[in-house]
Amino acid sequence: MDWTRRQFGLWAGAALLAADAWAAEPVQQAVIPDPKATPDPKATAEPEAEPLVLDGVWASATDTEVTWTLRARHGEREGVSLRWLVAAVRVVDGTTSTGVMAWSGDNHPWSRRLLAPDMVDVPPRRLVAIGELHAMVPAPLRTATARLHAEIQVWRGEDSRMFPLPPMPVLNPDRMG
Amino acid sequence: MTPLEALVHDSLLDWIDTEGRPLGESASPLWDGEGERACPFAGSRRGRPMNTAALAQVLAHREQALAALRAASGPTAGDAWLATCALRWAPLFGPRPVPATDAATFKTVLGITRPLTSWLLLSPGSAGEPLHTLVPPGTVVDRLEHEGWLHGSRQVCAAPPERIVEAWEALVVPDIPEIDTTGALVASGLWAVLGQTRSLLRQGVLHEVPGWSPVASPQPGWPAVTHLLAARGPGSLVREVPRFEPRWARHVWVDVPPALDALVTACEQSRTLSDLDGAWAAFVHALPAAWTAT
Numbered sequence: 001m002d003w004t005r006r007q008f009g010l011w012a013g014a015a016l017l018a019a020d021a022w023a024a025e026p027v028q029q030a031v032i033p034d035p036k037a038t039p040d041p042k043a044t045a046e047p048e049a050e051p052l053v054l055d056g057v058w059a060s061a062t063d064t065e066v067t068w069t070l071r072a073r074h075g076e077r078e079g080v081s082l083r084w085l086v087a088a089v090r091v092v093d094g095t096t097s098t099g100v101m102a103w104s105g106d107n108h109p110w111s112r113r114l115l116a117p118d119m120v121d122v123p124p125r126r127l128v129a130i131g132e133l134h135a136m137v138p139a140p141l142r143t144a145t146a147r148l149h150a151e152i153q154v155w156r157g158e159d160s161r162m163f164p165l166p167p168m169p170v171l172n173p174d175r176m177g
Numbered sequence: 178m179t180p181l182e183a184l185v186h187d188s189l190l191d192w193i194d195t196e197g198r199p200l201g202e203s204a205s206p207l208w209d210g211e212g213e214r215a216c217p218f219a220g221s222r223r224g225r226p227m228n229t230a231a232l233a234q235v236l237a238h239r240e241q242a243l244a245a246l247r248a249a250s251g252p253t254a255g256d257a258w259l260a261t262c263a264l265r266w267a268p269l270f271g272p273r274p275v276p277a278t279d280a281a282t283f284k285t286v287l288g289i290t291r292p293l294t295s296w297l298l299l300s301p302g303s304a305g306e307p308l309h310t311l312v313p314p315g316t317v318v319d320r321l322e323h324e325g326w327l328h329g330s331r332q333v334c335a336a337p338p339e340r341i342v343e344a345w346e347a348l349v350v351p352d353i354p355e356i357d358t359t360g361a362l363v364a365s366g367l368w369a370v371l372g373q374t375r376s377l378l379r380q381g382v383l384h385e386v387p388g389w390s391p392v393a394s395p396q397p398g399w400p401a402v403t404h405l406l407a408a409r410g411p412g413s414l415v416r417e418v419p420r421f422e423p424r425w426a427r428h429v430w431v432d433v434p435p436a437l438d439a440l441v442t443a444c445e446q447s448r449t450l451s452d453l454d455g456a457w458a459a460f461v462h463a464l465p466a467a468w469t470a471t
Contacts, residue, residue, distance in 0.1 A: 050257025081419035105392075118416040120391030123381035143394035157419055 018075065052122075056133055056168045066137045068148070068168050070104075072120075073127040080150070080156060082120045082130065087162055091134055091170065093146035102135035102150065109130045139169050145172045180269040180364060180466045181461065184363055186409035186432055189268055194280035200268065201255065202231045202284070203331045222333040232335035238281035239340070240340035245282045247345040249356050254311045255346040255431035257376030258297055259361050261290035266360035270467065285344055292326045294414070297429045297435050305431045308349050317345045358434070359465060364411040365426040366440050370457045371412045372421030373444040374402040377453070385450045402457060436463055 056068035074080060078176050089102040106118055120130045135148060147167035190201025197207035203213075212230025216222040233243065248259035264286045268275045275283070296311055297304050303311050307441060312320055318338045321327050327334040336344075377382060383389050386399045395403040405412055415421045423444040427433045443456035 079381060081375070081379065099186075116417065118413075119375075119419050121375050121379040122391065123379055123383060126381060126383065129392060131392050 007042050025107050026157075048105075051075075051161075052154070053150070054130075054154070054163050054165055056148075056165050058169055058171070058173055059132065061092075061137075061142075061170075061172070064081045064136055064138075066135050066142075066148070068105055068133045068135075069129050070131045070133050070152070071127055072122045072130045073125070074122060075125055077124060079121050079123040082123050082154055082156055083117045083119050083153045084131065084152050085117060086133060086150060088151045091135075091137060091146055091148050092149055092167065093141065097141055100137060100141075102133060102148075104131055104133055104140075104152075142170050144169075144171055179469050179471050180266075181363065181464065183269055184266055184360060185367065185410045185412065186408045189266070189283070190409075192268060192273065192275055194275040194277050196234060196277045196280070197274075198231070198234060198280065200275060200280055200283050200288055202228055203329070207457070216333050216335075217429050218337060220323075220327070221325075222395040225328070226331065226333045227333050229335060230395050234277065235281045235336070236340075236352045238278045240287045241278045243343065243347045244467045246285070246344060247350050249354055250348045251353040252307060252349070252351055253305055253431055254293070254297060254308040255429065256353065257295050258290070258304065258429050259356060259358050260348060260354070261286040261293060263267050263356040263358065266418055269360070285336075286343070288326075288336060288345060289348070291414075292321060292324070294429060298425055302429045304429055308345075312345075314342050314346050317342060335437060336370055358446060359468060362434050362437055363464070363468070365429055366437055366457075366460050367405065367412045367442035368421055369412075369423035369426040369437070369441045369444045370402055370460075371406050371415040372423050372425070373447055374406050374450060375415060375421065376452055377447070377450055382450055400454045402450055402453045405457070436460060 052074040054070065054072050056070050059067045059069045061067065064121055072082065074100060083133070084104065085107070086102045086104050091097045097165050107117075117131065122128055122130065133150060133152070135150075137146075137148070146169070149167050149172055150165045152163050152165065154163055178186075178188060184227055187201075190199065191205045192200050193207065194200065200207055201208040203210075212233070214227050214229045214451055215224050216227035235315075246260060249263050251260070264282050268279055268283060271279055273346065300311065318341050321334075321341065325381055328445050378386070378389070378391075386396075386403055388396060389399070389403075395407050423441045426437060426441055430437070440460045441454060443459070444453065447453045449457055
């Protein structure tokens with residue numbers, strides 16, 4: 001009876017609490033401009049918040065697996081809470097190999113376990129590591145020119161978006177000359 | 178290890194009972210893997226791996242487990258939650274290896290306490306209502322199924338539907354019991370502290386945690402609350418939701434203990450992780466001495 005950590009129930013519970021959490025968030029009142037007012041020439045528009053940016057950097061490798069550290073940065077005023085999972089990967093090196101198994105954290109697909117990843121808090125305007133992405137990359141695919149193209153699904157509250165990561169080298173870039 | 182540390186880190190899951198089984202079953206690395214079979218029950222569980230050996234143990238001690246639920250619970254949903262907490266952490270002060278009866282009770286309440294916690298947190302004020310107003314017995318299995326509570330990370334819940342209803346019904350009794358609520362107090366206090374910890378980390382108090390990332394293991398010099406945040410145990414609830422406001426910790430209580438009230442206020446006023454360390458230390462200092470004795 002493994003009831004200590006649920007799979008989809010956790011997601012459902014998290015989503016419900018998430019809705020409550022976001023609803024409880026103090027909402028900034030939108031300023032409705034007065035059409036009769038003369039525009040202030042000194043007024044400057046507030047710069048748009050920097051969007052969420054994600055990338056992965058090569059971290060380590062074994063005979064069978066390659067690991068990248070996933071990093072995130074955003075420019076919102078307050079930190080954001082995210083969770084993410086690997087959605088799709090392929091290795092591109094002239095040709096495309098799609099039969100690559102990839103996973104996040106401890107969610108190895110052969111373990112029959114799917115752990116809902118913990119929320120990670122990303123403070124504003126800081127590039128921080130938010131997790132590890134692993135892929136089984138066989139030796140023939142490990143060339144200096146091969147790149148892993150990964151797409152990850154990122155949840156923020158109840159909303160989720162797909163993020164394609166910038167292509168990542170499968171070999172240690174420090175040793176690629 | 179003190180009982181408090183064992184609670185925070187959920188060490189109980191690895192404790193062995195008199196039949197040689199770890200209390201946490203497959204959630205413990207000590208689990209032997211025997212007795213895993215395809216689930217025969219209807220619904221989304223059918224065909225998925227299920228721990229029949231654990232089920233056999235729980236059924237063998239079923240009457241004692243139900244009696245323990247009845248003895249510990251009371252008329253409200255909040256009383257039922259306190260009962261599940263008291264029985265969940267009762268082995269902390271019991272004999273080792275854990276008696277098989279207590280292990281069966283532990284496994285029974287483990288399946289109830291987390292959904293009940295979630296439902297109380299989501300419905301402020303419901304702790305004072307009858308449990309069957311919050312979730313009538315006839316709907317509890319459907320709700321567990323609908324919200325996915327019957328699926329663990331490795332296995333599905335091994336309890337037959339009628340046994341789930343039976344346990345739910347056992348939690349409704351007219352009299353208020355005399356039980357130790359310290360475990361529940363610690364768990365809800367932990368949520369308040371960790372909720373504010375995450376809030377401050379999101380705001381970027383990174384000078385207090387040099388080298389911090391959301392997934393890095395806590396370093397020795399970091400404030401104690403970051404270590405609590407990383408621990409297995411009741412605090413993990415706070416890691417599973419985007420935000421946990423400290424005041425939500427009051428939702429599970431009918432009569433909020435003054436110590437929790439004071440901790441929630443201290444958490445809300447904390448602006449640094451060190452402040453939170455101080456608030457948690459004061460809270461722990463006021464606990465009964467047995468909780469912090471090695």
